[in-house]
Amino acid sequence: MKKVVTFGELLLRLSPPNSLKFPQAKAFEANYGGGEFNVAVSLVNYGIPTNFVTRLPENYLGNCARMEVKKMGVGFENILQGGDRLGVYFLENGAGVRASNVIYDRANSAISSIQPGMIDWKKIFQDAQWFHWSGVTAAISQSAAAVCLEAVIAAHEMGIPISCDLNYRSKLWKYGKEPKDIMPELLKYSTVILGDLDTAFFMLGDPKRDPDYQQIDTLTVLYDLIFKKCPSLKYMGTTIRNSVNASHQKIGGVLYDGKKIYATALKDVNAVVDRVGSGDAFMGGLIYGLLKKDNQEALDFAVAACCLKHTIFGDYNLASLDEVEKLASGDSSGKVVR
Amino acid sequence: MKKVVTFGELLLRLSPPNSLKFPQAKAFEANYGGGEFNVAVSLVNYGIPTNFVTRLPENYLGNCARMEVKKMGVGFENILQGGDRLGVYFLENGAGVRASNVIYDRANSAISSIQPGMIDWKKIFQDAQWFHWSGVTAAISQSAAAVCLEAVIAAHEMGIPISCDLNYRSKLWKYGKEPKDIMPELLKYSTVILGDLDTAFFMLGDPKRDPDYQQIDTLTVLYDLIFKKCPSLKYMGTTIRNSVNASHQKIGGVLYDGKKIYATALKDVNAVVDRVGSGDAFMGGLIYGLLKKDNQEALDFAVAACCLKHTIFGDYNLASLDEVEKLASGDSSGKVVR
Amino acid sequence: MKKVVTFGELLLRLSPPNSLKFPQAKAFEANYGGGEFNVAVSLVNYGIPTNFVTRLPENYLGNCARMEVKKMGVGFENILQGGDRLGVYFLENGAGVRASNVIYDRANSAISSIQPGMIDWKKIFQDAQWFHWSGVTAAISQSAAAVCLEAVIAAHEMGIPISCDLNYRSKLWKYGKEPKDIMPELLKYSTVILGDLDTAFFMLGDPKRDPDYQQIDTLTVLYDLIFKKCPSLKYMGTTIRNSVNASHQKIGGVLYDGKKIYATALKDVNAVVDRVGSGDAFMGGLIYGLLKKDNQEALDFAVAACCLKHTIFGDYNLASLDEVEKLASGDSSGKVVR
């Protein structure tokens, strides 16, 4: 089977156990994750061979990150070695009415000093069926954004569908450029965009428009504005997230295929074990769905994947294909399988 | 006081901590439990002397299991030693919309090779006031089922009330017999049966009938079908479980005494700490209730015990008599006792 | 800035991890806390310099308790050394419908043998702007109650506002006196009293009156009865707690300033991580609010602080000023800050 290729950063996440706050922690739980790797893990779990492209430092921690890629069965042959350090982020998990806190410590990471020409995208895409990247990578450094551009152009030229998760992080974008300076050129090759409309307008340099996801008609109009700027675009989707509190989320989704809006009812996710990476789980589910299912089923599958991720510790979704299908089909009873 | 006697398997349960999934676990939490032992622990906690009969291998793990029996104050004098191995099961605890998974690894356990004649039931029942067993033991092996038959006949002849928890496990019953080949003969001596009607009909070889537990009249008709097949039957009860998700259950119960249906309102159990053994907690509560209380109170007590078990880690119910009485009386506030 | 001074006991709290019951615990998590210290930590976290007065034994555990005071940035210069032992309490954390259990082991603690004259209150209050104590200290021993009296008289004479959290604990008060013998004299100097009306009437030796916190008019009448007995009283407040179960609380508050009742809607706190010290968090929030805000805002802030404490492990509130303000302003979404 041809492969999905994802490109982005792999980070070490350090978080106090049991929802402790930072000053209470005598230890930090260590996980390796990152948006595009998380998508890759989802796809591999669903049976889609997936290749993850990144750059890791040539030290022991870089090797640990690489071992995690291997363990999950994700293709690791195109991971570059080099750069100064592994990116790190510290996560204080919230609970109930208390929000989570994130402290990024990812400046000067290996991927931030990646340069155009380092990756042979043509070769990587030879046996590829899909390319996925996200706005986080473009936010890290000018050269990382330039490598994103190399990648989307190469994929576009080779006729490979491209998905992008907009993933706006205001604490990044520190290298002197704003999203609107960088993202329009990158997004215009997209086949699938994941993100809410506000973020899309912001990244494309458009005025804010406050979409109402209940209003199908006006929604279509807004989506069409994005479709006009991205001539290859076939789908734009978004997660709908109603945050009751840090432990209780209501999750749904919307998908537009240029003609029709698909939507789902909100699913209760309570209690949340780990919310990080739930958007990536949605993305992974959506790519799988678009490869294997019709539009409504694809969206239902993505929402179910996103919900399940909330119940799983760590950055990526370990739910199996069966578990996602069961929830997508409406069974959320959580009955013991025995 | 005369003793309750329970008979069944005692297993080592291994489960990843903190609701981790199996591939995330670097350690498994170890608990010793099993349906009929769990019932025994409940009864001892309520002040009823109880004797547990099983067979454990003559090795260090078998001794650990035996120590657990002792620690809980359950009678251990009639535990046989022998056989090849301690039965094991692996439990991946679910959370929210994610279900738990169970992997049984109990083939060739000590109790599976137990043989008729190994246990002197007449002697054990001399100071007994009750005998409890379950359908799980009959499902393990032909010889284990034969020992169940020895036991129920001995108890019946000595006039000792017999309770059976149907406990159907489709992953067991691998020795070439189906429940309908084995269970009718075993169940016909029962004084109390716990289980839903569908399972009872299935085990008795009857057609499926889809009971509606809200419809008292038709329910009575269905129960009477069971009563006809089990001439000693005085009570049949069932747990009513409405599974919102793995962390949120609504629990109630129904009890029929051959004349009247008793029922309870559903109680919210949220959040669930550990659902395993909650049926055994119901059974333990019901036996206690039938020994000490009127029918409605017995059912209320059983439901409260079942609810409390969901909040307690491990296989058996550590809630005290006071804690169960308080919840049975309607106080679920969880206020700190200080 | 002038300091808040709090006076009370600092205890070692020992609790089984992960809501285990006592017989399951192979380890107890160790926290140092106590009502008046907890109030001090809250205030320091909000930027108010606070001085904690207590007595700790001159041994290694006493030093550990002192280190905790230092770590939290609370003033420790007036902690006396002496006495036999550090007070201890064992906490079995409940979950869902299962309540928590507390076993006090604080008899003969260092503070129980404190004597009048040991503390130079006049000196301590020289740069003080507020004094806080609670009914727990008066419940420990006759001499501890006498030191409370020294303190409130000194504060009163020096014109320093005095707050008291009534904090009735029936398991204490073992030295031959009842609250009504001791508390009226102590409470009459109060500027602020925290506690429900029933407790206040009980401690003042008044008949029980069953206040209805929904009935503003009758409530005012009842509050005025307290105000009459405590001529310096400016505020009386109470936490409103609707306990769905141990994991789910609904929290609000009422404040009366001698003229008007202020109240808040109930906030859902679900899931509760650790309920202990949530009243102290309310008290800390209320003192901060009364120093910095108008009455309604002060109450809102106190309720938000109380809610957040429920999500934080340990005895005291580690929520930052920003976190409390955000929740007080109505944002309970628990969104990740990144």
Add this chain to the structure above:
Amino acid sequence: MKKVVTFGELLLRLSPPNSLKFPQAKAFEANYGGGEFNVAVSLVNYGIPTNFVTRLPENYLGNCARMEVKKMGVGFENILQGGDRLGVYFLENGAGVRASNVIYDRANSAISSIQPGMIDWKKIFQDAQWFHWSGVTAAISQSAAAVCLEAVIAAHEMGIPISCDLNYRSKLWKYGKEPKDIMPELLKYSTVILGDLDTAFFMLGDPKRDPDYQQIDTLTVLYDLIFKKCPSLKYMGTTIRNSVNASHQKIGGVLYDGKKIYATALKDVNAVVDRVGSGDAFMGGLIYGLLKKDNQEALDFAVAACCLKHTIFGDYNLASLDEVEKLASGDSSGKVVR
């Protein structure tokens, strides 16, 4: 088989994990132990039925201690309930050149308020073959010492051999009496005394004499002084401990039967896991040996038991009869048994 009876306190021991110092500990590991209980566990592990007599408070922690007695298979029928609290001690485990620290928190424990007449010694000793107590119990309170006296007189009158471990703890003996006021009367009924000669002379009110355990002849003379004061004495023994550092001990023993000195070579114990209770392991081994073996074998067995205890976490010796026999026979290779 007739039973050994031991009498003493059962404590909760709280120790930081992994040899952390107290200020580093966020949790304390919880063990239940005490010298005379530890002896009982050893004997049960060797197949000798043993009955432990103590007094435990009627609360949840008292029940946990009782469960530990049950789990270990030690007789618990004669444990009294009552008193205020469970005795506690805090242990900071040393390592290498760093010594361990103990903080006793056992004042006012349940056993300290035990009174003569509470225990029916005549009944307990009816099926006893041996009685063991220690100097620690006599050190706790006047009334506890009085109960020791009751016990040794009853045992003596019934012809039951009595062993005493001198176990001098300078931090106890706080009730206004010195060992020399109490111990001579208690010791004079002894059949076996365990302790070094200096301690024995001190407890008997004799002058200090500095025994040299290498000098057999002078040693005999010194031992005979003790034998003269204790007319029933048949054996006096002592552990020889050469402490290289907290992690490395050299252990041997000496035994005198009134005629001859028996001794062993020193065994290297490196690394030490937990030194606490190693004297009790020696005592347990010696009682077993004196019941089952000749004098030299008894001593070898006691020394081997003592050595093995150092490698086992907690207060009591979990080494099996086989493990002790193997080491006593000279095999210290620690080879994997598989």
Add this chain to the structure above:
Amino acid sequence: MKKVVTFGELLLRLSPPNSLKFPQAKAFEANYGGGEFNVAVSLVNYGIPTNFVTRLPENYLGNCARMEVKKMGVGFENILQGGDRLGVYFLENGAGVRASNVIYDRANSAISSIQPGMIDWKKIFQDAQWFHWSGVTAAISQSAAAVCLEAVIAAHEMGIPISCDLNYRSKLWKYGKEPKDIMPELLKYSTVILGDLDTAFFMLGDPKRDPDYQQIDTLTVLYDLIFKKCPSLKYMGTTIRNSVNASHQKIGGVLYDGKKIYATALKDVNAVVDRVGSGDAFMGGLIYGLLKKDNQEALDFAVAACCLKHTIFGDYNLASLDEVEKLASGDSSGKVVR
């Protein structure tokens, strides 16, 4: 580079943490290991591509074992799926004078029911440079031994060097055959045999001869007896292990190439973290050494690898090539690398 191929069982190892004994354990640490997998991990760590052949059950635990293979970078393409269960063993780690205990629970594991014909050895060996197996696999079942025979014949015919670690386990060999019935035929194709001479004579059905590894001349004579029976044999080696106690080992090695004895001085290994798999680490080091170094260097490397394994938790050796080379060259100072 051509690959090394190893064939054997992959087990789940469950061991109490911190050298606790089984009855103290509330959790078991989980590791996946097995002799021939351990050898594969060593080789991959030294840069030799290695392919591991085994059979794992088609369940979640089987998948976890497979993930471990992937994580370590070992080739997993020839792992069969099928059979009933994953083999398990329970390990109680010793310390000092206390030995470790192993409880095997591997009967009816996936590999025990492997059948000749299931593995296409010819294909697997196409790009192989070495084949490694061990006596443990032949001990599991008749059919597993038959598959070993298939493998060695195929390797022999294709001219691939074959190494065998004799690895006698008396608790296995339960299927009605003794080593002498099975091993001579299997061993005769060997290029390298690892094991002590006594074991080799026992497995080959020869009389016991008590080799003295210090006596070079008589040793040569004994080795030549083995060489005569195994016409392809080029090397026979053995680990020399002087067990001071479970925490302190002295490790050396002997290697014979048909002409000359190579030997090393004993190295002190103190303290031992985990002794399991140290023989496999020797084997892995020896294969690497024979592929890359001269005979004496190969032996030194194998001994150093074996020593380092003792300091590493788990079944396999995580020491890097640099770490082994450094120790092989004589630097055992353990200085911090910074």
Add this chain to the structure above:
Amino acid sequence: MKKVVTFGELLLRLSPPNSLKFPQAKAFEANYGGGEFNVAVSLVNYGIPTNFVTRLPENYLGNCARMEVKKMGVGFENILQGGDRLGVYFLENGAGVRASNVIYDRANSAISSIQPGMIDWKKIFQDAQWFHWSGVTAAISQSAAAVCLEAVIAAHEMGIPISCDLNYRSKLWKYGKEPKDIMPELLKYSTVILGDLDTAFFMLGDPKRDPDYQQIDTLTVLYDLIFKKCPSLKYMGTTIRNSVNASHQKIGGVLYDGKKIYATALKDVNAVVDRVGSGDAFMGGLIYGLLKKDNQEALDFAVAACCLKHTIFGDYNLASLDEVEKLASGDSSGKVVR
């Protein structure tokens, strides 16, 4: 009492628990430490008020580091806030023949961008009696070295003794200067230098000379070379470390006062719990000794402090004054204090 002032970096140290290697770690234990802070903690533990000067980032992790300073009772009033990130280092603890590994991740830490003029040294030194810094700070960045120069000039002008621990770290010194370019100017104001002679010659740009610490006469000659370059120098000392392996060290020391060599015998440190910071413990002990004792006693105290640190987890020495005095006086028996 006047204060000691120390200046340097405070880092977050992350290390796998239980001597696991990095790829085995699911969590990292978190400690805050750094050479000059470690010296400060030692001094405070011995009763010397000490002020720590550093720069921490204005984020949550910076606050956690600050809390650690407070907890230990070290003066924190002169800690600057600013810069980008908290320096981090990852430590893989060795065991036995396996060395520890350190991965520095401290580039761009808060202190690396400190600038001359940010710290008011004159004010800080007003109530100071000693200033301590180390070569690590000069190795971080040009501006950090410049701040060191400010500090030593200010201290020198105010007549405050200055100690420097040379602490050469080859992985630092990355800003384009070598030690010999920077250190001679910094060292020339020193009153006390700690470090071996080779390092001193290297840092002063002198040729290598291979000192033999056993040869007192030639040693004096070599020390005098350093004394000539540092006109204020009164003492130069060094730790003597004989590394048997990572778990077994032999520690001694040498001190020269310009006239006479003082030395100690080597002390066995076995088993090592945590070697990091043992040099800082020596330094802290030496400063204390030079302030309070004669030269030989000062050295003995420093060596004892260094030895004890090896038995204590974390970066700094928690041994009390009593513990160090006891070991310095020759008692290394590690007997339980009870």
